[in-house]
Amino acid sequence: AQKITQTQPGMFVQEKEAVTLDCTYDTSDPSYGLFWYKQPSSGEMIFLIYQGSYDQQNATEGRYSLNFQKARKSANLVISASQLGDSAMYFCAMRELANTGNQFYFGTGTSLTVIP
Amino acid sequence: EAGVAQSPRYKIIEKRQSVAFWCNPISGHATLYWYQQILGQGPKLLIQFQNNGVVDDSQLPKDRFSAERLKGVDSTLKIQPAKLEDSAVYLCASSRFLGQGNTEAFFGQGTRLTVV
Numbered sequence: 080a081q082k083i084t085q086t087q088p089g090m091f092v093q094e095k096e097a098v099t100l101d102c103t104y105d106t107s108d109p110s111y112g113l114f115w116y117k118q119p120s121s122g123e124m125i126f127l128i129y130q131g132s133y134d135q136q137n138a139t140e141g142r143y144s145l146n147f148q149k150a151r152k153s154a155n156l157v158i159s160a161s162q163l164g165d166s167a168m169y170f171c172a173m174r175e176l177a178n179t180g181n182q183f184y185f186g187t188g189t190s191l192t193v194i195p
Numbered sequence: 196e197a198g199v200a201q202s203p204r205y206k207i208i209e210k211r212q213s214v215a216f217w218c219n220p221i222s223g224h225a226t227l228y229w230y231q232q233i234l235g236q237g238p239k240l241l242i243q244f245q246n247n248g249v250v251d252d253s254q255l256p257k258d259r260f261s262a263e264r265l266k267g268v269d270s271t272l273k274i275q276p277a278k279l280e281d282s283a284v285y286l287c288a289s290s291r292f293l294g295q296g297n298t299e300a301f302f303g304q305g306t307r308l309t310v311v
Contacts, residue, residue: 083237114299114300116302121304122284122304122305122307123302123303123304123305124238124286124288124302125302126299126300126301129299170237170238182228182240182243182250182251183228183238183240183288183300185230185237185238185239186237187236187237188236188237
């Protein structure tokens with residue numbers, strides 16, 4: 080089974096509008112972390128935001144916020160006030176803490192295009 | 196702090212040739228990962244080191260891929276012989292040991308390999 084599922088291959092958003100990128104995950108580990116990364120066309124992976132499974136509040140980092148719904152196993156990324164520079168691939172990832180490997184599992188990504 | 200360094204940035208080789216990639220993680224990061232990212236897909240973990248020991252290499256094609264992390268710092272990933280399907284971006288990432296808190300992985304800029 081897929082550990083991380085991103086069902087939106089591509090998304091478009093008008094500049095200055097908000098956009099939500101979906102992510103669902105699958106784990107039986109009670110302790111895990113959820114991450115979002117941005118990958119521009121230049122190729123580097125840029126860390127955006129982190130949510131721990133025991134965190135009570137949804138994570139926020141500037142214009143990025145994570146809509147964490149634990150019971151539904153979803154961790155959607157919300158980008159507010161979109162900018163042209165937000166056009167990139169976005170990857171959701173999970174790290175299971177009880178798993179001895181502690182590896183990061185990545186989704187297939189969502190390509191976001193911001194329209195002027 | 197300096198980021199994850201990778202070299203070379205680009206490499207073109209003929210099939211059946213060999214190639215090596217180098218990675219220098221962030222100082223103090225015990226965990227090092229090598230990922231393969233085929234165009235249009237999410238990163239796939241090839242191998243994970245904890246210091247100089249292998250934690251997970253279950254998805255490494257061991258008949259042609261090898262990796263080492265001598266002295267728990269720098270790492271080298273080798274492909275010998277290369278196949279056309281090895282064309283991808285090879286990403287190196289590092290993170291602090293999980294016992295020091297759940298932290299994100301920091302990625303290098305990647306090596307784009309083209310096998311012709």
